Amino acid sequence: MDPMLIRFGWAVHLILCYYVIRPLRYGSHRALFTMIPCSILLFAGCQNLPHVQMSSVMTVSLYWMISIRLFHLIVLSPNESCSFPAYICKFLWFLLPVTRCQSKTPLSFYLASASIKLLINQWIFQWLRVCPPNDSYGRLAMFYISICSGTFFYDLQAVVVRLVTRHQYTVLDFNDYPFLSKSLREFWGRRYNRLVGTLLKESLFDPIRRLFKSSAMFAALACFVVSGFLHAHVATAAFGASSPLPAFTFFVLQGIACCIVAQCPFTVPKIFGIALTHTFLLLTAPLYIGLFTRADPLFYKANKPPLLDATWLPKLPVPNVCPQ
Numbered sequence: 001m002d003p004m005l006i007r008f009g010w011a012v013h014l015i016l017c018y019y020v021i022r023p024l025r026y027g028s029h030r031a032l033f034t035m036i037p038c039s040i041l042l043f044a045g046c047q048n049l050p051h052v053q054m055s056s057v058m059t060v061s062l063y064w065m066i067s068i069r070l071f072h073l074i075v076l077s078p079n080e081s082c083s084f085p086a087y088i089c090k091f092l093w094f095l096l097p098v099t100r101c102q103s104k105t106p107l108s109f110y111l112a113s114a115s116i117k118l119l120i121n122q123w124i125f126q127w128l129r130v131c132p133p134n135d136s137y138g139r140l141a142m143f144y145i146s147i148c149s150g151t152f153f154y155d156l157q158a159v160v161v162r163l164v165t166r167h168q169y170t171v172l173d174f175n176d177y178p179f180l181s182k183s184l185r186e187f188w189g190r191r192y193n194r195l196v197g198t199l200l201k202e203s204l205f206d207p208i209r210r211l212f213k214s215s216a217m218f219a220a221l222a223c224f225v226v227s228g229f230l231h232a233h234v235a236t237a238a239f240g241a242s243s244p245l246p247a248f249t250f251f252v253l254q255g256i257a258c259c260i261v262a263q264c265p266f267t268v269p270k271i272f273g274i275a276l277t278h279t280f281l282l283l284t285a286p287l288y289i290g291l292f293t294r295a296d297p298l299f300y301k302a303n304k305p306p307l308l309d310a311t312w313l314p315k316l317p318v319p320n321v322c323p324q
Helices: 003-021 027-045 054-076 084-092 107-130 137-149 152-164 184-191 194-212 216-239 245-263 270-287 298-302
Strands: 098-100 169-171
Touching: 003 027, 003 054, 003 084, 027 054, 054 084, 054 194, 054 216, 107 137, 107 152, 107 298, 137 270, 152 169, 184 194, 184 245, 184 270, 194 216, 216 245, 245 270
Parallel strands: none
Antiparallel strands: 098 169
């Protein structure tokens, strides 16, 4: 189906949800009329996407994020957005996650951070591109570094937003030094991919706890299950995976492990917590991250980072050895 028609369909559904479906009295009716069109648009919009393209990954993720936010605002919390502009801003936030600036960090730090991340990101990308695809822990660690260093764009966005708003607003940091996480709960809840983490907390975790009087453990596990469905769809629609089960299993395992950690009666020293957290992540990562580390070299050819071919940027030498 024409992508422009799909986007138009999402726009119409957003408007109808606010003006027609949201005022409905019964939650079951709101859920029915909200989620059936979402499912149709999600299915139609993710059909025949080009494989191993980051644009496909972003398309699937964005449509899922819109659906989750709609379920929150129309079904779970219909009175949360009092005005239509405030309602629309909840969805525009995905594209530019602006938040109140509470940081005293100087802009020079963000510029330096962006420069270092850009240099490292391009170095790791070149290294990944010349090495054969595999599931080795070394290659998984390299890809993890590439994800963390690929957030330089958020640093630059933060500089622009802070300058324009005179330090009143900034952009939500995509990551908050995830390699320092001393538990899986800290990694997933506060440090890694804070964009999706914030969405899941606002749209699922908090409403589930408030409406159903459920425990934090149940609400957290529900978030991981939904995240599992999202990433399982990414695996099949954007990578052509033969089965969605490994990707789904990865996130369910993370949720179960987080629940176990929450019940642990003691706290391990920080250095051991960091080691245990990342050991578990590396051991389970092939279930989902393997989609990227096992990807054909065409994946790296089709998804070059910005300024990769810029001759004026310094380049770090690519090692002659590859992780096995």
